[in-house]
Amino acid sequence: MEIVYVYTRRRSEFGRPCSFSDRPAKVNVDIPPDPTAASGFILRNPVDSCVQHVSDMSVHEVNTERVEVESHGINHVEGGWPKDINAQEVEQTIRFRKKVAKDENYINTIVHLGALMEHCVKQNNAIDIYEEYFEEEELLEMEDEPPSAKTINVIRDPNITKRTATQLSWHPNTCRKLAVAYSSLEFQRNVKDMSFDSYIWDLENPMKPELVLKPFSPLVSLAYNPKDSHVLLGGCYNGQMVYWDTRRGGLPMEVSTMEFSHRDPVYGAIWLQSKTGTECFSASTDGQVLWWDIRKLSEPTETLVLDITRKGLLENALGAVTLEFEPTMPTKFMVGTEQGIVIACNRKAKSPPEKITSTYSGHHGPVYGLARNPFYPKIFLTVGDWTARVWSEDIKESSIMWTKYHLSYLTDGCWSTVRPSVFFTTRSDGTLDVWDFLFKQKDPSLSLKVCDEPLSSLCLQEDGCIVGCGSQLGTVTLLEISSGLCTLQRNEKNLVNAMFERETKREKILEVRHREMRLKERARLEGQGMEAEERPAESPQDVLERTRREFFEVIQAELQKRGQAGTQHP
């Protein structure tokens, strides 16, 4: 479309045509140079001046589309036979072979090649050149190389509408496969054409998922059965439990019935240790923890209502956001709730109120990550709001160690499987932090910006070297951590043990002290209550004086205690 504007004017209205004429040059201004201005400058000798005669080039970056690679096999059929011989006819081939065998050239060549080959075979038989020669020298001192991590692979959600990668689970034995659950956790933000599929990826082929799991509702949590690596358990957004057998394809084998399932997305689904290997349990924000047997998903085998007042009322129940189970302690498990409380439960208690053994509160927001230390099961890590906290099971009042408050909130965390003092946390600004409590306690040892969008989940491979992080846009990044962070150092177990014990003791002392103070307060209040009428009203000044005195006393006591604990630091 052309935009044209036409100006018209009559020629007679233009005015007289200009007539140009030449005239000699005329000097208008003449400014002579002023030598006094030179005093403001210094003569520079020599002067560096760069001259280059090169053609001008410009830089342009191009990112090609990812190349789709497919593996094909070739079926070798015998070929190369001369034209007159039919390869199928055994007689003809035998005849040909015999003819070749009599050929003189053939004989010479074979003899020559045979000698050569014999030489190499004898070499092989004599010395094994690939054997381990210097075995003792493997104990290289780990130099203080700075910890680092490398991205080895990035797996993107192939759908157009990206969903959050809510949970990752590594294949139990091979660790070459990763199952990722995708769903959109935004409340009521389900776009109509958002697909429900979750994928199992093979690390060799990050372009195309190895298996597509098609549930009836998006999966929020996903777990491989540690005993049977073909079976996967999934918890859906609508509260149902599903399980798959990868040998049978992507459709679920069985789905739990709607009436008995959860009413809210199933945030935690974990397999249990059992002889049959078919038991699992799940937790959701509707406040229930349900136990299932895979063979009969029509109703749960057991239920527990997360009511900390121990009355079993669903209205008082706290919503569960994470679930934790340690195979070495099969009857106990822990649940992290939306309200910031971690509940430790015992499955084998005799009555439902007894099931909840203890609660630990300390987070201001939902507890997104909950993990026990694989080496010290009494110590567990909780990740929620803006901090990560380390707790000891014995101390119920507060955590024994905690990180500083970050700027963005933490979304998930887990311990390293090889080093007891290392754990990982993910943040909502897309950063992965690796903490090493033995090395540095105030800051993470390694802080990596993985992507721009928030990271939503984290899963460490069993050998402790590769960690997968899932982000809000469905991108799963696989990182390999430097060996310094995933090999057990000498003496580490002892040091970590000592550190945990020290912190536990400190907390215990504080707890005892608090209790004492509270008892004293209570006694004093009771005493005061009896003399309430006779006591003269204290003027505000006196109250202030008294409180200030008490405050300083408490501080002094604390400092002394801290001093004692400090002298025990190694």
Added chain:
Amino acid sequence: GIPVRTTLDNSTTIQYAGLLHQLTMKARRTVRYLDPQNDLTFLRIRSKKHEIMVAPDKEYLLIVIQNPSE
């Protein structure tokens, strides 16, 4: 390539013959490309399970599969 004499079964022999022939050609071309005066005398492929040794010639190829001595 056509297997002339073999001690293994037919299908394995055909597989080895076809694949190793191509690999030897490629190896020889590579050696020649790097230095035109050079030529491939022997090719050894060591894998986890066994070692494959190939002695090439102008017309024929001798292939030996050996178990390593460990």
